Amino acid sequence: MIATMHLTRSDTRLLAVAVAAMAAAAVAHFASIGGTVAPFAVSAIALALLAALVGRSVEALGDRLGAGATGVLQSALGNLPELFVVLFALKSKLYEVATATIVGSILANVLLVLGLAFIAGGLKNGTQKFEQASVRRICQMLVLSVAALTVPALTAQLHTPAAGHERTLSIVVSILLLLLFAASLPASLKRPEGEAGRVNEAPADHEGPRWPLKVAIGMLAFAGVAAAFVSDWFVDALTPAMDSLGISQAFAGLVIVAIAGNAVENVVGVQLAYRNKPDVAMSVILQSPVQVAMMVAPALVLLSPLVGASFTLVLPPLLLAVLLIAVFITVLVVLDGASDWLEGATLVTLYAMIAVAFWWG
Numbered sequence: 001m002i003a004t005m006h007l008t009r010s011d012t013r014l015l016a017v018a019v020a021a022m023a024a025a026a027v028a029h030f031a032s033i034g035g036t037v038a039p040f041a042v043s044a045i046a047l048a049l050l051a052a053l054v055g056r057s058v059e060a061l062g063d064r065l066g067a068g069a070t071g072v073l074q075s076a077l078g079n080l081p082e083l084f085v086v087l088f089a090l091k092s093k094l095y096e097v098a099t100a101t102i103v104g105s106i107l108a109n110v111l112l113v114l115g116l117a118f119i120a121g122g123l124k125n126g127t128q129k130f131e132q133a134s135v136r137r138i139c140q141m142l143v144l145s146v147a148a149l150t151v152p153a154l155t156a157q158l159h160t161p162a163a164g165h166e167r168t169l170s171i172v173v174s175i176l177l178l179l180l181f182a183a184s185l186p187a188s189l190k191r192p193e194g195e196a197g198r199v200n201e202a203p204a205d206h207e208g209p210r211w212p213l214k215v216a217i218g219m220l221a222f223a224g225v226a227a228a229f230v231s232d233w234f235v236d237a238l239t240p241a242m243d244s245l246g247i248s249q250a251f252a253g254l255v256i257v258a259i260a261g262n263a264v265e266n267v268v269g270v271q272l273a274y275r276n277k278p279d280v281a282m283s284v285i286l287q288s289p290v291q292v293a294m295m296v297a298p299a300l301v302l303l304s305p306l307v308g309a310s311f312t313l314v315l316p317p318l319l320l321a322v323l324l325i326a327v328f329i330t331v332l333v334v335l336d337g338a339s340d341w342l343e344g345a346t347l348v349t350l351y352a353m354i355a356v357a358f359w360w361g
Contacts, residue, residue: 007211011056015219018053021046022226029233036244039237043230047260050227051267057220058268058284060211079105079288080224081231081261082296088232089253090300090309097253098311100358102297103319104258106146106289110330111351113262113269114285118344121273121281130278132337138286139331141184145293146327148177152313153320170312174298181294227263234260248361254319255355262288278339286334322354 007015025046028039082105089098121128152170155162162169211219235257242252259266272281297313304311315323329350333343 007215014049014053014056018046018049018223018226021049022230025230025233029236036237036240039233040241043234043237044260046230047227047234047263048267050223050230051263052271053223054220054227055268055271057211057216057223058272058280060216061213061220079261079291079296080228081263082258082292083299084228084232085235085257085261086296086300087303087307088235089257090304090311091307093309094249094253095309095311096249097257098300099315100250100253100319101257101261102292102300103315103323104254105262105292105296106323107254107326107351107354108258108262108266109269109285109289109292110142111326111347111354112259113266114330114334115344115347115349115351116266117269117273117281117285118339118347119341120270120344121276121278122339122341122344124274125276127338127340128273128276128278129338130282132335134279135282135286135334135337137187138283138290139334141290142286142293142327143331144180145177145290146323148173149293149297149313149315150320150324153315153317156314157317166312166314167310170301170314173313174301177294177298181291184294231261231263248359250361251355251358254358282334318357322357326350326354 021042025039025043028034028042033039034042082101086098086101089095089101118128151173152166154160155169156166238252238256238260241247242249242256247256269281269285272278272284300311301313330347333339333347
């Protein structure tokens with residue numbers, strides 16, 4: 001109740017519509033109303049509205065916590081859908097969907113979302129510059145984590161003496177990645193020099209009353225958890241649609257499920273770039289694939305036995321190749337500390353090419 005006192009009329013309207021859409025998605029899911037179309041459409045709308053709500057919360061947090069801390073917190077909540085979606089896929093023995101979703105989540109952020117953010121920010125604000133030190137650190141973690149994910153796959157493909165022990169190797173790699181992720185948090189949460197001054201100037205540009213910290217965190221937590229549930233309903237509605245339309249498991253996981261699970265980052269990152277907040281946008285967008293590689297994928301390896309599955313980090317050759325290409329191109333594009341719409345168009349085009357390559361499986 002007290003939280004609504006700090007919300008503008010626009011905030012309250014967005015919250016009400018998002019809750020209504022989530023309720024409609026729940027009814028369509030549990031009551032099986034509308035065949036295969038209504039549950040899919042309503043869940044997609046609910047995801048988009050919840051993502052917009054997260055965007056408001058992240059912007060409020062960004063003025064207080066700094067780009068790094070905001071990116072870590074938002075990405076952690078934003079990646080909940082991937083965790084739940086893949087666990088449900090593993091429970092249903094849809095291993096191809098599960099593996100493709102992990103890779104697709106990384107590709108969607110480093111190519112599609114980052115590209116759209118560059119396009120939106122570039123067309124609205126011209127060339128945007130962002131803090132290079134923090135971006136360089138995130139890119140280093142991204143390269144290291146993706147390199148670690150290649151070890152089990154290369155072990156299986158090259159028939160080394162460790163071949164046949166991919167499950168054990170995946171567990172060891174997962175534990176080491178989780179430890180590395182924990183060790184990286186202090187650096188991720190640290191504010192760059194000079195950012196504090198920019199934070200103090202932020203209230204002058206903020207429209208309407210600023211949300212108190214507790215309200216912003218509470219709204220972000222609600223929207224993130226709600227997005228996880230709605231993502232599950234979305235994927236459940238997608239399964240019969242996938243069968244009727246003849247969509248392959250690989251394409252469904254790499255593109256459709258990955259984009260649905262990343263709906264939060266899709267809206268938030270583009271929104272922040274459009275509002276000329278490139279530092280926070282870059283942190284939000286790039287922290288997500290780092291967390292997928294260093295936290296979500298390892299967690300799935302360790303949690304998969306709980307749903308009666310045995311998940312490993314062994315990626316098929318083509319998935320492994322496109323993952324390495326995407327990360328290399330992304331690092332090459334962002335290390336100069338500036339972005340424009342043409343770079344964004346290049347990233348989106350590459351994403352479209354990769355997506356088409358997996359249409360047939």
